[in-house]
Amino acid sequence: MRDRLVKILANLPADYADIRYEENEKTAIVYEGKELRKIAAYSTGGGHLRVYADGGKATSSFSSLDKAAPLAAASLSAAKLAAGHRTRGLRLAAAPVLDGAFPLTPAKDPRRLSLNEKQELLAHYNEIILAEPKVTTTVCSYDEFCSRRVFVNNEGTAVEYELLIVNIAGLIVVKEGDVVQQVRFAFGGSDDYSRLFDREEDLKKQIAHACELLAAETVHAGVYPVVLDPSEAGVFVHEAFGHLSEADGLQNNPAFRDRLQLGTRLARPLLNIVDDPARLEIPGGYLIDDEGVRAVKTPLITAGVLSGRLHSRETAAEFNEPLSGNMRAVDPQYTPIVRMSNIFIEPGESTFDEMIASIDNGYYLVGAKGGQTSGDQFSFGAQWGYRIEDGRLGAMVRDINMSGELFSTLEAISMIGDDLAFSEMGGCGKGGGGPMQLNRKSGKGAPHIKIDAVTIGGRR
Amino acid sequence: MTRLMSMAREKVDQYELYWQRTHKIDVRYENFHLQQITENDLSSVALRVIDRGRLGFSYGVFPDQPDLLAQAKGAAVFGEQAEFSFSESTSFPQVETHDEQTASLTSKDLVALCEEVKERIAAVRPDIALTIQCGAASRRLTVETGAGTHAEHAATSVSLSLFAPVKGAGSGVGKYQAAISPFTLPVEMVDEFLQWYSWSETASTPKTGRLPVILAPEASFLLVTPLCAGLSGNAIAKGTSPLCGRMGETILADSLTVYDDPLRAGDPASRPFDDEGIPGQQRALVERGLLRGYLLDLHSAAKLGEKSTGNGFKRVLFGGGSETTPNPQPGHVVIEPGRTPYAEMIAGLEEGVLLFSGMGFHSGNYPQGQFAVQGFGFHIVDGKVKGRLERTMVAGDIYQDMKHIRAVSCERREGAGSLVPYILVDSLQVAGRP
Numbered sequence: 017m018r019d020r021l022v023k024i025l026a027n028l029p030a031d032y033a034d035i036r037y038e039e040n041e042k043t044a045i046v047y048e049g050k051e052l053r054k055i056a057a058y059s060t061g062g063g064h065l066r067v068y069a070d071g072g073k074a075t076s077s078f079s080s081l082d083k084a085a086p087l088a089a090a091s092l093s094a095a096k097l098a099a100g101h102r103t104r105g106l107r108l109a110a111a112p113v114l115d116g117a118f119p120l121t122p123a124k125d126p127r128r129l130s131l132n133e134k135q136e137l138l139a140h141y142n143e144i145i146l147a148e149p150k151v152t153t154t155v156c157s158y159d160e161f162c163s164r165r166v167f168v169n170n171e172g173t174a175v176e177y178e179l180l181i182v183n184i185a186g187l188i189v190v191k192e193g194d195v196v197q198q199v200r201f202a203f204g205g206s207d208d209y210s211r212l213f214d215r216e217e218d219l220k221k222q223i224a225h226a227c228e229l230l231a232a233e234t235v236h237a238g239v240y241p242v243v244l245d246p247s248e249a250g251v252f253v254h255e256a257f258g259h260l261s262e263a264d265g266l267q268n269n270p271a272f273r274d275r276l277q278l279g280t281r282l283a284r285p286l287l288n289i290v291d292d293p294a295r296l297e298i299p300g301g302y303l304i305d306d307e308g309v310r311a312v313k314t315p316l317i318t319a320g321v322l323s324g325r326l327h328s329r330e331t332a333a334e335f336n337e338p339l340s341g342n343m344r345a346v347d348p349q350y351t352p353i354v355r356m357s358n359i360f361i362e363p364g365e366s367t368f369d370e371m372i373a374s375i376d377n378g379y380y381l382v383g384a385k386g387g388q389t390s391g392d393q394f395s396f397g398a399q400w401g402y403r404i405e406d407g408r409l410g411a412m413v414r415d416i417n418m419s420g421e422l423f424s425t426l427e428a429i430s431m432i433g434d435d436l437a438f439s440e441m442g443g444c445g446k447g448g449g450g451p452m453q454l455n456r457k458s459g460k461g462a463p464h465i466k467i468d469a470v471t472i473g474g475r476r
Numbered sequence: 477m478t479r480l481m482s483m484a485r486e487k488v489d490q491y492e493l494y495w496q497r498t499h500k501i502d503v504r505y506e507n508f509h510l511q512q513i514t515e516n517d518l519s520s521v522a523l524r525v526i527d528r529g530r531l532g533f534s535y536g537v538f539p540d541q542p543d544l545l546a547q548a549k550g551a552a553v554f555g556e557q558a559e560f561s562f563s564e565s566t567s568f569p570q571v572e573t574h575d576e577q578t579a580s581l582t583s584k585d586l587v588a589l590c591e592e593v594k595e596r597i598a599a600v601r602p603d604i605a606l607t608i609q610c611g612a613a614s615r616r617l618t619v620e621t622g623a624g625t626h627a628e629h630a631a632t633s634v635s636l637s638l639f640a641p642v643k644g645a646g647s648g649v650g651k652y653q654a655a656i657s658p659f660t661l662p663v664e665m666v667d668e669f670l671q672w673y674s675w676s677e678t679a680s681t682p683k684t685g686r687l688p689v690i691l692a693p694e695a696s697f698l699l700v701t702p703l704c705a706g707l708s709g710n711a712i713a714k715g716t717s718p719l720c721g722r723m724g725e726t727i728l729a730d731s732l733t734v735y736d737d738p739l740r741a742g743d744p745a746s747r748p749f750d751d752e753g754i755p756g757q758q759r760a761l762v763e764r765g766l767l768r769g770y771l772l773d774l775h776s777a778a779k780l781g782e783k784s785t786g787n788g789f790k791r792v793l794f795g796g797g798s799e800t801t802p803n804p805q806p807g808h809v810v811i812e813p814g815r816t817p818y819a820e821m822i823a824g825l826e827e828g829v830l831l832f833s834g835m836g837f838h839s840g841n842y843p844q845g846q847f848a849v850q851g852f853g854f855h856i857v858d859g860k861v862k863g864r865l866e867r868t869m870v871a872g873d874i875y876q877d878m879k880h881i882r883a884v885s886c887e888r889r890e891g892a893g894s895l896v897p898y899i900l901v902d903s904l905q906v907a908g909r910p
Contacts, residue, residue: 042535046801049714052556053775054801056533058547062518073512079519079537087515094513094583101510101587135554153714189716196716196844237871237907238684268506269605271643349518386839391646395850395869397839417836419850419869421646445794449504449512449609452795473848473869473907 018176021168024065024085030092032068032108034169035084036306037061038348041127043160045135047142047186049153057131062348067091071105072098073330075351109332109339111173111309118177118303120296122207126160126182129209134158137212138184144219145188150227152191159183161456163347165306173308180207181299181457184215185441188223192230197414199226199399200385202441205299205459211440225383229400232412235472241378241404242418242470243371246437248381248398249462253289253361254444255387256394256422258460261291261316261324262342263331264354264449272391275423278337280322283426286364289317291326293341293357299442300358300459304341307352311341316359328354346453355446358459364432371431371466373407379472380404381416384439392422418472425467433464480523480539485622488549490526492562492621494751494790495519495539496798499579500613503586507605508594513583520798522790524562527552535799560778562621563753571629571739571748571756574614575657578632581612585658589636592661597638600670604640611635612658619753627753633744634658638669642676642864647852649673650833652694654890656744672832678863680855684910686903688828688882689870690821690856693889695831696896698847700809701793702874703734705843707761707769708804709776709787718845718875722767728874729881730765731814732899736787738807740895751802752788759785761806765879771804793838809894814884818898821883823859829906830854830861831870845874851906869907877904 021035039061046054062079065088074094076087099105126134135158142156163179185202201222203215244252259265266273293311295301302311307329314324325335326342331354343352372380380402387396397417403410438461445454484491502514521541523534525548532552536544590608597606612634619627633654641648651669653662691698711717719727728734738747738756749755752774760768772780773788788802822830834849848871854861855868872878880902888897 042799044533044799048710052554054533055531055551055555056535056547057551058533058535059541059543060520060535060537060799062537072510075512075514077514077516077518079517083517087517090515091513094515097583097587098510098513101505101591103509131551132554152716189714191716194718196718197841237869237905239907239910268509268511268607269641270507271605271641349516351512351514386836388835388838390835390852391641391648393646393835393850395836395839397836397848415841415846415848417839417848417869417871419836419867421867449506449607450502450514454795471850471867471869471907473850473871473905 017166018168018174021166022174024088025168025170028088028092030067030069030170032170033065033088034167034308035063035065036165036167037063039164040347041162043131043134043158045138045158047138047154047156050146055135064345064348064351065091066351067095068106068108069095070099071102072096073106074098077349106330107333108329111329111339113172114175114308114310115173116175118175120178120180120207122180124208124210126209127162141184141219144216145223148223148227150190150192150230151188153189154186156186167306167308169308175304175308177304179302179457181205181442182207182209182212183441184212188226190226190230195230197226197229199229205440205442206297225400228412229414232400232414234415235379235401235413237473239469239471241375241466241468243375243380243464243466245382245464246435246462247384247439249361249465250439250460251384251387251396253462254356254359254460255389255396256425257289258356258359259389260392260422261326262354262356263325263327263335267331267334276322278322281320282317282322282423283320283429285319286432287317287320287426287429288362289359290315290362291357291359295358298358298438298459300356300457302357302457305343306345307343309339309341309343311357314340326354326356344455346455350453351450353446353453355444355455356458358461360436360438360461361432361463361465363434363436363463366431366433368433368435368464371433371464372404372409374431374466375404376406378404379413380409393419394422395419416472418470420470425470428468429465430468431466436461436463480545481620483545484525487545488525488527490562490622492524492619492752493539494522494798495618497616498613500611501581501583501586502609502611503583503590505590505594505608508598510587522798523548525549525552526558529557530555531558560774562623563625564623565625565753565755568627568748568755569739571746573631573656573744573746575632577658578612578634578656579614581658586610586612593666596661596666597670601673604673607639609637619749619751621753625753627749629748631744632656636662640673645679645864645866647864649676654744656742675854675861676864679866680863681866681868682827682829682855682906682908684907687906688825689901689904690828690830691899691901692830692832693896693898695833696894698834698837699874699878699899700894702842702845702847704771704806706845707771709770709772709780710804711843712770713776713779716843719767725767726765727767728762728765728878731881731884732762733764733812734762735760735810736771736806736808737810740808740810743808745808747807750786750788751790752784754784754786754788756786756807771806773802773804776804811894811896813886813888813897816883816885818885818887821885821898821900822856825856825859828856829865829870830856834870847872867908870904872904877901
């Protein structure tokens with residue numbers, strides 16, 4: 017394959033060109049309630065190429081390798097057309113030429129196990145949930161994604177590398193009278209199948225939380241101090257700050273570019289945030305990005321000051337900053353875009369009890385329930401929460417969504433816990449100028465944190 | 477395909493093949509500069525089989541992929557007992573969604589349209605960081621079953637979207653338009669984009685409390701998505717929908733009539749059949765506030781002892797595609813217009829909110845009809861736009877709050893997969909200034 021890709025680029029008179037070809041193997045098993053709604057183990061594939069010429073850029077995705085050469089020629093013409101509609105040409109930062117294979121070596125490799133074995137494990141967890149009388153249905157999924165990729169460019173880089181992630185995740189749906197509530201769960205998030213074993217007690221805790229939610233009161237709308245658990249704080253750092261550390265979003269946005277100059281103080285000195293793809297045991301770990309660049313750890317905020325950014329070769333040249341190896345595509349139909357790997361808040365010195373004791377009227381919010389961001393505005397949900405009154409935890413609350421603005425919220429982080437934890441479930445949606453790419457290999461983590469003011473929406 | 481089909485006939489009891497081919501060109505400008513041209517040529521297939529009464533699935537790139545059938549048959553060994561049969565339909569309604577002119581558009585044609593848009597906006601607002609995206613797509617879909625269904629559909633679309641972040645704010649303003657055939661400079665769309673941008677340059681935060689809210693067509697997903705989640709045959713069969721057992725009852729205001737119409741002329745997303753090869757049909761879902769119809773695919777129809785309504789689509793909240801299992805989704809939601817001009821709605825508000833989007837919708841309990849989003853739109857005071865919403869959340873429950881609708885506009889527009897009017901909700905909970 018590698019030689020075939022090299023040959024396609026060999027006679028293309030481009031300033032820069034690359035091709036990525038993928039062979040992907042996936043296993044998907046889904047229970048909904050007692051029903052096995054889906055079971056499949058299958059393979060897909062295809063490729064993507066990028067061409068830079070005269071300062072313009074064009075890309076192309078293809079399912080058939082036979083189309084690669086004509087599409088490369090068409091992309092060269094398109095790149096030249098694009099160049100004519102720019103006043104300043106696009107450039108790429110220099111990157112070391114890489115040549116070699118970078119396979120993964122999982123402790124327990126899911127690719128060596130039978131479909132039956134995976135189905136039985138999932139069925140076991142599904143049955144535990146269904147045994148609870150208040151459970152009205154479940155969504156219980158096994159998701160295994162293995163991608164074998166070959167990347168070559170016309171500078172001499174030729175690498176073969178793998179991505180592998182396995183998860184069991186789902187929804188526990190409970191009902192009492194007319195009230196229906198749901199709680200999520202997730203195990204795994206790495207290439208090691210053994211992390212899916214012995215998770216019964218974790219699952220039972222989530223089932224108990226779901227049942228408690230049926231009697232919880234709805235949250236009161238308003239602006240409150242909050243303590244976020246590690247799962248919620250991980251979503252906060254990913255959504256609110258992380259996306260603004262991806263340089264492709266800033267590249268053509270002068271207002272944010274001015275505001276996010278390296279060296280700018282964004283938070284109190286207690287805050288440190290990093291992006292670390294080298295942690296292969298959590299969902300966003302990888303060795304080589306989809307631009308053939310080695311993945312490296314990048315400090316993003318150090319002692320409250322903006323200290324780094326996530327880059328492609330194009331944005332690194334544009335910003336004159338170091339390469340970080342964050343260009344990634346979820347599958348062959350997409351061009352790579354700049355994405356976080358594993359972003360997390362480093363641990364601080366406060367304890368959970370100290371944080372709760374510091375709040376007279378607020379909320380403790382637990383469990384990630386998805387988030388979204390637009391510029392410096394962010395929004396995310398919590399699976400459940402608790403009132404905090406006079407420094408003590410009170411009644412459970414539900415139906416919680418909160419929003420805010422990045423810069424004032426970063427400044428409002430006033431305490432950071434000593435209990436860093438990582439989410440086992442990846443997942444991030446980003447378009448980056450093209451169609452939405454849902455990336456399962458995106459990790460996040462944090463300790464408990466206290467934010468002095470967050471807007472909470474609610475029907476009361 | 478023929479080879480796969482003849483093998484499938486011999487080796488499994490039933491089969492259903494879904495094959496999607498797409499050729500698409502996209503041109504993207506960022507901050508007035510042409511950032512990237514993309515040309516994609518993609519194929520994907522999904523095969524479902526029933527073997528010895530059990531369902532198996534497989535997915536791939538082309539129908540002649542050697543392992544496709546073996547993988548589906550292998551999965552069927554462990555699969556669920558099939559409670560339904562694949563489509564036997566052989567005739568389908570006529571829907572014209574293909575224009576050869578669109579299929580032959582080149583990147584130069586799309587660049588020319590973008591340049592016209594760019595010049596019109598740059599003449600007025602050269603200071604904004606404008607993104608323009610223009611695409612031309614040709615799609616061909618085949619659904620074939622062993623029971624005689626051979627459904628083919630070709631569609632083309634041209635799309636144009638505009639976006640600009642508001643200076644000094646995190647939010648931005650966007651507009652989108654799509655058609656089957658090539659179009660010239662859409663002056664109305666561009667001018668409304670400029671008007672919305674101008675309205676957004678001042679920020680305003682309403683005081684926390686209940687306020688009247690106008691849902692612009694772009695924000696109709698706050699009503700349509702929870703409603704369709706409630707109408708889903710899966711949720712009805714499982715008993716988790718708030719609409720279980722409520723057929724014929726009042727669920728929304730009597731000023732709201734909602735159809736599913738996958739056959740609507742002129743819409744690039746119109747389809748003669750769903751992703752399971754079942755013919756599409758125009759159906760009332762809610763008529764003058766009364767619940768009239770659920771959305772059923774083959775699986776949920778079998779569970780409920782009914783027939784599929786042609787609503788089995790490979791879509792989920794974010795995206796979907798060949799590898800998504802068909803599930804009950806609307807073909808194309810249409811809400812009947814009212815009699816109130818949109819401008820009158822705004823002029824008649826002492827204080828209220830005009831929403832054109834909401835962020836964080838998917839984090840809420842929308843299957844039960846509830847939402848709580850960061851509102852993107854405008855604060856209206858004394859019948860005039862005071863400025864863009866800032867630090868404002870808007871929360872509601874469609875089955876409670878949308879029983880009280882003050883007005884439905886006479887104008888309608890495409891918004892998020894639906895053709896809908898502006899809807900003035902009597903009040904929603906707004907969290908803004910303390």
